[in-house]
Amino acid sequence: MVSPKHVMLMFTIIAPSAICFGAVYRVGDASGWHPMFNYTKWASSNKFHVGDTIRFEYNAIFHNVKEVTEPNYRACNGTKAIATYFSGNDSFTLDHPGHRYFLCGFPYHCRYGQKVKIYVVGEGSSPSPSPSPVADKNPANSASSSHHIFSVQFVTKYLAMVILVLFYLF
Numbered sequence: 001m002v003s004p005k006h007v008m009l010m011f012t013i014i015a016p017s018a019i020c021f022g023a024v025y026r027v028g029d030a031s032g033w034h035p036m037f038n039y040t041k042w043a044s045s046n047k048f049h050v051g052d053t054i055r056f057e058y059n060a061i062f063h064n065v066k067e068v069t070e071p072n073y074r075a076c077n078g079t080k081a082i083a084t085y086f087s088g089n090d091s092f093t094l095d096h097p098g099h100r101y102f103l104c105g106f107p108y109h110c111r112y113g114q115k116v117k118i119y120v121v122g123e124g125s126s127p128s129p130s131p132s133p134v135a136d137k138n139p140a141n142s143a144s145s146s147h148h149i150f151s152v153q154f155v156t157k158y159l160a161m162v163i164l165v166l167f168y169l170f
Helices: 004-018 041-044 071-076 141-144 147-169
Strands: 024-025 053-057 065-068 082-086 089-093 098-103 116-119
Touching: 041 116, 071 098
Parallel strands: 024 053
Antiparallel strands: 053 089, 065 082, 065 098, 098 116
């Protein structure tokens, strides 16, 4: 018979490999969410998959995030948004394939480029690989890369789980 301690140890070792984590993307990388940034270029430089998360970070006094339809995205019309977010730190799990459209609903922000179209690849495709870090001359910016944040979060959670199991065993 297997003791509960051994079951917990096996679970700790096996569970992380059985769980499929998506990548976490910070919209605009170190620049965040604001006008006058090329979000089209940013989105085209990433490959988004079902299960990935996109995170908008911004000053909530001056910006918001509205998810809109394609026609409203093209027209920069946030008045008939699917949903509006204004926390300054909004995350969206990409739960289905296809296009998702986001813009800032503050006057003229969308017209000055504060909008992004995300294309999500379906589940049948391979999962998001760990993206290679983009070289950045400013070490402060490269440390805040969205992919780096994902790695740190995963390692921290895994280590916490291992410590709990070891504490339980001994």
